Amino acid sequence: MKEALFYEKLDNNKVKCELCPHECFIKEDSTGICKQRKNVDGTLYTLNYGKISSYGNDPIEKKPLFHFRQNTNVFSIGSTGCNFSCKFCQNYSISLEDTQTIQLSPNDIINIALKYNSPGIAFTYNEPTVWYEYMYDIAVKAKEKGLYTVMVTNGFINKEPLLDLLKVIDAFNIDLKSFNNRYYKKMCGGCIDPVLESIQTAAEKCHVEITTLIVENENDKLNELEELFRWVSKVDKKIPIHLSRYFPMYKLKNPPTKKATLTKAAEIAKEYLDYVYLGNVF
Ligand code: SF4
Structure with a gap:
């Protein structure tokens, strides 16, 4: 276990985690909502440091990133846990349930990426925010070796940790799941404003692409999607x-x-945005 970054010690051995906008108050021997940060004797520890649940040498377009280092393969890794609880989670076995992992150090990851001749490393599969300390340590070493770095995220992270990450992450794909806060609450167990703030902050400093999963009968109202496109x-x-x-x-x-x-949503999006792509359709 490694001591977590971004938390405050409180009275009676309680702590407040300040990594993401949930800002969990965590009593002794308990974990936060993501189940990956635990209070032990008044100190907050990250439970998934170095734990790898999945890896692959994926085309960068699979992240998806279409306008960043095209036609390269990126060494992609994921761990366990998430700070959302999306009812439609595509990776629920590693994000929301217990799963098997192997232990690798940041140097191991860099060496494997170099062995694969991958020009970059992507933090993906589960939510990398709840893997913050490990991701950050790898990203620093990746920059020293001239590798690019990618984070595929729900954008639900506080501003201070995000600003530190922006020094070592080159490109983001951020989910903007809807333009409706009720949807964020009901379907994901989160809220929209911090996500919008993350997109704005990241877009000022590095390459950003956005993914919106359009769910039948849930976030598929075209007028609401139009608001989202207008905002982007x-x-x-x-x-x-x-x-x-x-x-x-x-x-x-x-x-x-x-x-x-x-198709209709894409037509509307093209009225506002220069680059619109459909996924999972053909
Ligand atoms: S990172 Fe985890 S423990 Fe920390 S505030 Fe978010 S959900 Fe809570």
Whole structure:
């Protein structure tokens, strides 16, 4: 276990984690919402430091990032845990349930990436925010070796940790799951404002692309999607957006999103944004 960054010690051996906007108050022998940060004797520890649940040498376009280091393979790693609880989670076995892991040091990861001849490392599969200390340590070493770094995230992170990360992460794909706070609460157990702030902050400093999973009967209202596109265009109309088709997964049994909805949404998005892509459709 490694001591966590970004927390405050409180009276009676309690702590307040300040890594993400949940800002969990955690009593002794308990973990926060993400289940990856534990209070032991009044000190907050990260439980998943160095724990790898999944890895692969993926095309960068699979992240998806279409406008960053095209046609390269990126060594991609994931761990366990998430600070959201999306009912349609595509990776619920590693994000929301216990899973098997192997232990590797930051140097191990760098050496494997170099062995694969990967020009970069991506933190992905589960939510990398709840893996912050390990991701940061690897990213610092990756920059020393001239490797690029990518984070695929829900954007639900506090500003101070994000600003530190921006010094060592080159590109982000950030989910903007909806433009409706009720949706964020009901479907994901989060809220939208910190995500919008993360997108704005990251877009000022590095390459950002956005993914929106359009879920049948949930966030597929075209007027609401139009608001989302308008907002992104005000940040930067050159931010690429990936509109992804939902299929039933985990706890959500709604039917797959109609292709016609995706196509109409893309037409509207193109009125506001320069780069619009459909995912999971063809
Ligand atoms: S990172 Fe985990 S423990 Fe910390 S505030 Fe977020 S959910 Fe809570």
